[in-house]
Amino acid sequence: MVENRPFVTFLSHAVLILGVLIVAFPLYVTFIASTHTLEAIVQVPMPLLPGDQLIENYRQVLTAGTTTGSRASVASMLINSTVMALAIPLGKIAISVISAFAIVYFRFPARMFFFWMIFVTLMLPVEVRIIPTFKVIADLGMLNTYAGLTVPLIASATATFLFRQFFMTVPDELAEAARVDGAGPMRFFWDVLLPLSKTTMAALFVIQFIYGWNQYLWPLLITTDESMYTTVIGIKRMIVGSDAANEWNLIMATAILAMLPPALVVMLMQRWFVKGLVETEK
Amino acid sequence: MEKRVVFRSAWLPYALVAPQIAITIVFFFWPAAQAVWYSFQLQDAFGLKTQFVGLQNFAALFKDGNYLESFKTTALFSALVAFFGIAISLLLATMADRVLRGAMAYKTLLIWPYAVAPAVAGVLWAFLFAPSIGIVTYVLRGFGVDWNWIIDADQAMLLVVIASVWKQISYNFLFFLAGLQSIPRSLIEAAAIDGASPFRRFWTIVFPLLSPTTFFLLVVNIVYAFFETFGVIDATTQGGPGQATQILVYKVYHDGVKAADLGGSSAQSVILMFIVIALTVAQFRFIERKVQY
Numbered sequence: 001m002v003e004n005r006p007f008v009t010f011l012s013h014a015v016l017i018l019g020v021l022i023v024a025f026p027l028y029v030t031f032i033a034s035t036h037t038l039e040a041i042v043q044v045p046m047p048l049l050p051g052d053q054l055i056e057n058y059r060q061v062l063t064a065g066t067t068t069g070s071r072a073s074v075a076s077m078l079i080n081s082t083v084m085a086l087a088i089p090l091g092k093i094a095i096s097v098i099s100a101f102a103i104v105y106f107r108f109p110a111r112m113f114f115f116w117m118i119f120v121t122l123m124l125p126v127e128v129r130i131i132p133t134f135k136v137i138a139d140l141g142m143l144n145t146y147a148g149l150t151v152p153l154i155a156s157a158t159a160t161f162l163f164r165q166f167f168m169t170v171p172d173e174l175a176e177a178a179r180v181d182g183a184g185p186m187r188f189f190w191d192v193l194l195p196l197s198k199t200t201m202a203a204l205f206v207i208q209f210i211y212g213w214n215q216y217l218w219p220l221l222i223t224t225d226e227s228m229y230t231t232v233i234g235i236k237r238m239i240v241g242s243d244a245a246n247e248w249n250l251i252m253a254t255a256i257l258a259m260l261p262p263a264l265v266v267m268l269m270q271r272w273f274v275k276g277l278v279e280t281e282k
Numbered sequence: 283m284e285k286r287v288v289f290r291s292a293w294l295p296y297a298l299v300a301p302q303i304a305i306t307i308v309f310f311f312w313p314a315a316q317a318v319w320y321s322f323q324l325q326d327a328f329g330l331k332t333q334f335v336g337l338q339n340f341a342a343l344f345k346d347g348n349y350l351e352s353f354k355t356t357a358l359f360s361a362l363v364a365f366f367g368i369a370i371s372l373l374l375a376t377m378a379d380r381v382l383r384g385a386m387a388y389k390t391l392l393i394w395p396y397a398v399a400p401a402v403a404g405v406l407w408a409f410l411f412a413p414s415i416g417i418v419t420y421v422l423r424g425f426g427v428d429w430n431w432i433i434d435a436d437q438a439m440l441l442v443v444i445a446s447v448w449k450q451i452s453y454n455f456l457f458f459l460a461g462l463q464s465i466p467r468s469l470i471e472a473a474a475i476d477g478a479s480p481f482r483r484f485w486t487i488v489f490p491l492l493s494p495t496t497f498f499l500l501v502v503n504i505v506y507a508f509f510e511t512f513g514v515i516d517a518t519t520q521g522g523p524g525q526a527t528q529i530l531v532y533k534v535y536h537d538g539v540k541a542a543d544l545g546g547s548s549a550q551s552v553i554l555m556f557i558v559i560a561l562t563v564a565q566f567r568f569i570e571r572k573v574q575y
Binding site for chain 1: 290296313374388392410534544
């Protein structure tokens, strides 16, 4: 603090508290809605204090979904989301770390060519190649499979660049010492490089976990079978009519379940999260 | 920058890049090439026959009033999302940088919306603003505002902007906070000694020094509004009412998946690719600027 101005400090706190409240307001209403019966919610105005249906509503969605919209159980959706949220970061880290290792620690004729090939993928987000990618997945028979949900999303230029960037900062002396001691490239990779990359991996994992959990367009395209829905898709499928026709209490319970895991990851692993966010953008 | 110490092997590096390159070719290059190829084709209504039509799909697009309208919608939408997303988070970050007590708690309470999926964010706000049962709708009615985004185009736009901004604030906030914390205290102290008010210090010192961050966030927010808000729109307005919230990405999806117009949708994909390339170049310009700065 440069100087003491009580009024400005007061104002700062007021703005921040207002900001926090506005940001949290939708979450609060969602939670309240998930603890009431449908009859209570469709009343105008809806109650703003918790009701007594919390256990009822959550048990209903976890076991049997909604009654008017999708009937798929949210428990199986949560499993599908978890598979996506774990397979994507793990797959991404695995293929990126080895390709970055090859590009940084080897000289081979096609090196720059591969580097640019990976780089160009930055310019081809899923959204611009919706239809043809869907066809590729269909031709490969990967619709409604975990492989179809995850494999196409694990190639990533940002992760490869992040590891490349990090490997560049690893002192040459380490590789030299390893070579003098007679270690081959893979030995050096396992025993020296990977242990050093732990923090980078943790940061990347947190970011990619959220990325995988929150995927929408991709699972929307390639899952038609209810048993393969992810939680985010499930919520969308529960909304069938407009307004009062939906079972909002159940939809909101599902929304809470869909938000909880990634929100917890962000708040509990805040250090890795911030590091990952800032570094993947470099 | 190159490594001095390198390993030698005739086959190992190829084996190491193989998985990534294989996935890149199968799921990126091949579909992208197909999108380009389809964009020059016209398919009959049953998908049985295709015909090479050159640039006809593109010509048709630029004559199509709906497509040009979608461009305008996207421009308005991304401008609103970027402006409000940046302005609100800059305000919050500046305040969070000032306070000593509770800074960590504020930060934790402001960053969690990053974890919310765009589609879920859309559902949350659609519920708050639901025309007949929404709690915000109820309050607005008390003020004499008749709120129904299902039929009112401007209100629909406002809804998707609010939901998109809400989700993006946490991201912008973190980058602004990091930017603010890297500004040397001595500069601000010097200005304070010269008698500059906090307001003046912000506009003449802090804001100009933050400009690389602001520019970077501008590009990121535009990319976000162009592509990642698909979930927000699909979960709320689905492009409606009419075409009031049909941004370009939504139109690609709608024309390709719902209307099964392969050629037209692919031509739109190709145009989007050019937009992404332009935005990526803009982002890299930023990195060069940062190095000089």
